[in-house]
Amino acid sequence: MIQSQTLDFLKELVDNNNREWFQANKERYDKARENVIELAAAIIPKLHHIDPFLSAELDPKKCVMRIYRDIRFSKNKTPYKNNFGISLPTLGSKLGGVEYYLQIQPGKSFIAGGYWMPEAEHLKAIRQEIDYNADDLKKIIDDKEFVTLFGEFRKQDQLKTTPKGYDVDNENIDLLKLKSFIAWHPLKDKEVCSPKAADEIAKVCSRIYPLNVFLKNALA
Structure with missing residues (x-):
């Protein structure tokens, strides 16, 4: 579980997002990060039991993402993220592929899974799988419990135009246009x-x- 001190550190970081404050509170950061690593370590075996594609040998330290922001091409020059991210990739997936992702952020924590912004080749393969087996995906995302937990899957960011190779009248165009x-x-x-x-x-x-199984099958 996450300790209240971890959330307190992140709350204060929002108002003191600078190197001087961070260095002065480095010990607090180290303890907060260790707390997040402990949670990752507790989750990994449980997820492996659910999803055998997620290795039980994942290193929880490597799953906790860096708190340091890459500000080279960003207008936001604050050096640190205001959250801890835990990326839990499935076998054969690099970080950011088909995965489970946990974010720890005061008042804004969440758990997610699937594939965020697939690279072009993977996006093409997923769309082809939807075109061939849309009923399998719809059975997953239209399940009552799924909708209760995650909302309407189709309301994610979509292309404004029809993806190349598909007809605007395709009955599953709302799924095919997803990014x-x-x-x-x-x-x-x-x-x-x-x-x-x-x-x-x-x-x-x-x-x-x-959902992750469907996506993994599309990329197989």
């Missing part, structure tokens, strides 16, 4: 700070698992 294929569920602070946090997060991921 990402993500299931996203918000988490309250009291949920991430609960002793049952790892169990509850794994339970949500069990509902994401069929």
Whole structure:
């Protein structure tokens, strides 16, 4: 579970996002990061039990993303992220591929899964899988419990035009125009700070698992 001190550190970082304050509070950061690593370590075996494509041998330290921002091409020059991210890739996927992703951020934590902004070759393969087997995807995303947890899957960012090779009258054009294929569920602070946090997060991921299987099959 996440300690309240971890959230407190992130809250204060928002108002003190500079190197001087961060260095003065480096010990607090190290403890907060270790807390996030502990949560990742607790989640990994539970997710492996749900999704065998996620290795039980994942290193939780490597799954916790850097807090340092790349500001070279950004107008926002604050040097640190105001959250901790945990990327849990499935076998054969690099970070940012078909994965589960947990973000710890005061008042804005969430658990997600799927594939965010696939590269062109993968996007083409996923669209082809949708074209061939749309009913399989719709069975997953239109399930009542799925919609309750994650909302309307089709309301993600879409192309404004019809993707190349598909007809505007295609009955599944709303799915074919998607740029990402993500299931996203918000988490309250009291949920991430609960002793049952790892169990509850794994339970949500069990509902994401069929989506990840569909996406993995598309890329096979």
